[in-house]
Amino acid sequence: MDAKVDGWVVTPRIGKPVEINALWYNGLCLMAGFARLLGRPHETYTAAAEKARLCFDRFWNPERGYCLDVSAHLRVYQDPAQARSFLAPFFHHLSEAGLGSLSEIFDGDPPFTPEGCFAQAWSVAEVLRVLDEIANFNENRLTLKK
Numbered sequence: 001m002d003a004k005v006d007g008w009v010v011t012p013r014i015g016k017p018v019e020i021n022a023l024w025y026n027g028l029c030l031m032a033g034f035a036r037l038l039g040r041p042h043e044t045y046t047a048a049a050e051k052a053r054l055c056f057d058r059f060w061n062p063e064r065g066y067c068l069d070v071s072a073h074l075r076v077y078q079d080p081a082q083a084r085s086f087l088a089p090f091f092h093h094l095s096e097a098g099l100g101s102l103s104e105i106f107d108g109d110p111p112f113t114p115e116g117c118f119a120q121a122w123s124v125a126e127v128l129r130v131l132d133e134i135a136n137f138n139e140n141r142l143t144l145k146k
Helices: 018-037 043-059 070-077 080-093 121-135
Strands: none
Touching: 018 043, 070 080, 070 121, 080 121
């Protein structure tokens, strides 16, 4: 189901989540390469890969060479305190809408008003996943524990 606010579809279910989109792009590139090696038509794969890449660009930080997210920030900058600070607004929100839960979406501009579903499992799950990464961060080895 799509998140809606006053009849406006906020999160239309077109396209794919960023990780699936990255795998899809990689698969299309591989197929285009295989087609070229085999002397087969590759244009359909090449065009689809380019379209996927262009859609993926909105998540990519070209200056840093990675997707924009807290996990990537932690790996690059090795700073668990700073990574955790990015999640601070969510901690306050835990007592605002559904007690102990997080809303599905938030406005992108201050005051970041919560919208959509007031208690969204995947919102909670993602914050918990990143908190677990931060908690298991090993500064001595400069890696994340597996």
